[in-house]
Amino acid sequence: MRIQMELARILIRELNPAQLIELREVGVDAAHARSFPILIGIAEAIAIDRRLSGVEIGRPMTHDLLANTIEQLGASLDSIAITEIIDGTFYALLNLTDNTGRQIDIDARPSDAIALGIAGDVPIFVDESVIAHATLPPMDGFGRPEDFES
Numbered sequence: 001m002r003i004q005m006e007l008a009r010i011l012i013r014e015l016n017p018a019q020l021i022e023l024r025e026v027g028v029d030a031a032h033a034r035s036f037p038i039l040i041g042i043a044e045a046i047a048i049d050r051r052l053s054g055v056e057i058g059r060p061m062t063h064d065l066l067a068n069t070i071e072q073l074g075a076s077l078d079s080i081a082i083t084e085i086i087d088g089t090f091y092a093l094l095n096l097t098d099n100t101g102r103q104i105d106i107d108a109r110p111s112d113a114i115a116l117g118i119a120g121d122v123p124i125f126v127d128e129s130v131i132a133h134a135t136l137p138p139m140d141g142f143g144r145p146e147d148f149e150s
Helices: 042-053 062-072 110-120 128-134
Strands: 002-011 018-025 035-041 076-086 089-097 103-108 124-127
Touching: 002 042, 002 128, 018 042, 035 042, 035 110, 035 128, 042 062, 042 110, 062 076, 062 110, 076 110, 076 128, 089 110, 103 110, 124 128
Parallel strands: 076 124
Antiparallel strands: 002 018, 002 124, 018 035, 076 089, 089 103
16 A cells, blocks of 8 residues: 655755655645655755755756657556665656556656655555554654764
């Protein structure tokens, strides 16, 4: 079963190569919502932040290029699914529909999938098994910043 989640927070620390995003369960009050962090790279964190902020850059960045390609091919990004966590690595799928109505799933890193989907308000779903392995206690968020030193 897949649970809908949202990007709750992004933590960018420029002096650290590992950045964090936090996904939180949708439709549940904050005191009971499950959430979990995903470590991502600085480039992906900046791309997500840029797209959230609506910052335009003169030329298309990688995620803009992919979004433009999907659109020009007549396809749509319907949702993002985070499907597995193996040895601490998260796996995701881009769930697309092409111009004939065919459903296509494309393997992606969660950070790239979220960077691609965030501008279009694309829903994020996470397999229950991933949530069970990665979830923090409700309201715990990222904890203290010093807990995430590399």
